[in-house]
Amino acid sequence: MARPFVLPGVLVALIAGHLLVAVQLQSQRVAMAQERxxxxxxxxxxxxxxxxxxxxxxxxxxxxxxxxxxxxxxxxxxxxxxxxxxxxxxxxxxxxxxxxxxxxxxxxxxxxxxxxxxxxxxxxxxLDRGRRFRPDDWVMPFFMGFNAFYFLHDKTQGAAYLMEASRRPGSSPLVGLLAARLSSESRGTETAIGFLQELEAQTDDPGTKEEMKKRIGALRGIWVLEQAVEVYRDRFGSFPADLRELVKQGVLFAFPSDPYGGVFYLNDQGKVWTTSDLRPIKR
Amino acid sequence: MKHLWPIAKITFLEGLRSRVFFGLFIVALLLFSSTYTMSYLFPHDVVKVAVDLGLGITSLVGLILTLFLGTQLLAKDLERRTIHMVLAKAVSRSEYVVGKFAGLSLIIVCSMIVLGGFAAFASWTVDLLTADQYGVVHWPTFVLALSMMTLMFMLLASVIFFFSSFVSSTFLALGLTLVIYLIGQSVEELKHFLETGAEGVAISPVFLKIVTVAYYIFPNLAAFNFKTQAAHGLSVSLSDVVWPFLYGVFYSGVMIASAAWIFRRREFT
Known part of the structure; x- marks a missing residue:
């Protein structure tokens, strides 16, 4: 082989080799990233x-x-x-x-x-960090209040956070109202719906808004059923064996549907919940 | 000190001719253009992220520029022996050092104006294209952050001069300054961490002493970081600005004076 072609030949071979290795490396890296x-x-x-x-x-x-x-x-x-x-x-x-x-x-x-x-x-x-570092942001204690009330079942703490939120600039007047309601009585689902309506009003992302609306819809269904169960208990002295019973006995005209695609049921503690667990059900 | 200005001017022009300079500006432009795509990945704090990116890129490019130009300008004269030509004229060695530093400072200030301008333009356009609820650029703190960053690079340049005055290789001066930069950026955090203590970690009092001493010897570069304040428009009090400013002036002054003093006693071969 003539000498002038040796170096270009080696170069071409190296480039080809490099391309092969780079493709291999890329797939190996992707696999690794998924693994860890x-x-x-x-x-x-x-x-x-x-x-x-x-x-x-x-x-x-x-x-x-x-x-x-x-x-x-x-x-x-x-x-x-x-x-x-x-x-x-x-x-x-x-x-x-x-x-x-x-x-x-x-x-x-x-x-x-x-x-x-x-x-x-x-x-x-x-959120507590956000509450401390963003003293003019009412949303931070508002979120905390909601979590305390809805997830941690701590109404006193929830009301305290909401009061704090209502005192911060720009907060909706509804926040104070919610705080008052929270500290006065125990209508849990109704309060949660109020919270979510406020959250939905605060959101401008269409996807999140849609999600909030869905959740409010599901909670409304739960709320309607909870009240119907109360009426049923007053009338018959016991929990219904099945929520469908409510319609059969004429307590409810129609059975509400879960926007998430689940079915409402009565759990062991006598609480109304849904099989979707308030999350979209994959079909 | 009548030779000071001519030396500063020559240094400035020499720096502008450097290829590092323009290469970095092109890199900076490419980086700044990423601001648009990057900041829109965030759901709420869009403008904050744009400002973070703008100031972060400015800080990174400014650092590289200071390190390379700083080491090049002084060391080149020594390596190429051009210093003999300058010192053969009636220029004192301290004049030479101070003049060179003034020239380099001028380059730093000009580059920061250009880089800061790019950053401001990128942040401003993002601000313009997004609704106010996604944040706005807080210009007074933005300019403050850029100014303090400039001062930090001038301090770093004085450290380069200090090392260059007794170290004979460019590479060594660059390495030492880089180490000072790394220590200077993190020494405050380290001291704070050791003082407040981590749970379940025993911290040796000797180590704490060493870090405390280091804190006073090495420049506290974190004191010049006003980027968080700029990104969120946090209020800054006068003393928040005055003390770092004076600190920067005095530290650079000590470094340059030491450099001039060492340089005067140095034997050139």
Whole structure:
């Protein structure tokens, strides 16, 4: 072979080899990322040290990665286990610790940690930072009040947070009303509907609005059934064996439907709930 | 000190001719254009993220610029022996050092104006295209953050000069300054962490002493970080600004004076 062609030949061979390896590497990296689920994570104190001059940017980055991870899981229709929820929580918490004024981690935390992850305590721990660092933001104590009341069943604490929210600038007059209602009596579902209507009014994202409306619809169904069960108990002295009984006995004209596609039922404690667990049912 | 201005001017023009300079500006432009796509990934704090990105990129590019131009400008004269030509004229060595520093500072200020302008433009357009509920740019704190960042780079430049005055290789001066930068950015955080303590971690008092001493020796560069205040428009009191400003002036002053003093006693071969 003539000498002038050796080097170009080697170069072409190397480029071809490189392309082959790059494609292999890419698929291996994708497999690896799916395997470890991005769980390895440094404690916030270490991140603060390593973030140097870019703390806010690192906060944004951690948050956006968590957001897209969560979005990816939702898109694939996978279920998130408790361990992964913990990891998601740690990330949101780290992002908000790096930039405690950053609003997005709080909203995201409120949206997913409560209804989806069943971690209302963690949600409120997160929101408490927002409540302290954003003293003019009434939404933070409002969220906390809702979580205390609805998820943690602590009405006194819930009312206290709501009172705080109602005193902050820009809060809706309904917040004060809710606080008063919460501290006075025990109409749980009705209060929850009031909360959700307020939340829906605060939301401008059409997807979230739709979701809220669905949830309000489901809670309205529960509320109607709860009252019907009370009437039934007054009339017959016992809980109905089946909620359909309410229609059969003429207590209700029509059986409400769950917008999430579930069926309402009476649980062991005599409480009305739905098989959808207030989440869309996959068919 | 009548030779000060000519030296500063030559340094400034020499810096502008550097290829590093324009390469970095192109990189910066590309990075700034990412602001549009990046900030819209966030549901609420869109403008905040745009400001974070703008100031973060400015800080990163400014750092690289300061490190490379700073080490190049002084060390090149020494390595190429052009310093003999300058010192053969009736220019004192302290004049030379201070003049060079003034020239470099001028470059830093000009680059920060340009980079800050890019960052401001990117943030402003994002602000313009989003509704007010997704945040607004808080211009007074934005400008403050840029100014304090500029001062931080000038301080860093003075540290480069300090090392360059007795270290003979460009690479070594660059490495040492980079180490100072890393320590300076995190020493406050480390001190705070050790003082407040982590749960279940025993911290040796000797280590705490070492860190406390380090805190006073190394420049506390985190004190010049006003990016969070800029992104959220937090209120800044006069003393929040005055003390870091004076700190920057004095620290740079000490560094440059030491550099001039060492330089005067140095033997050139």
């Amino acid at each position: 689920e991005e769980l390895g994570f440094l404690p916030p104190a270490a991140i603060r040290l390593l973030a140097l001059d870019y703390r806010d940017l690192v906060a944004d980055l951690i948050f956006s990665r968590t957001l897209s991870f969560h979005g990816g899981v939702l898109k694939r229709g996978e279920k998130i286990d408790a361990r992964t929820w913990q990891a998601i929580y740690r990330r949101i918490d780290a992002a908000s610790e790096l930039d405690p004024y950053f609003v997005d981690p709080y909203y995201f935390g409120q949206a997913v940690l409560t209804w989806d992850a069943h971690m209302p305590r963690e949600a409120n721990a997160l």
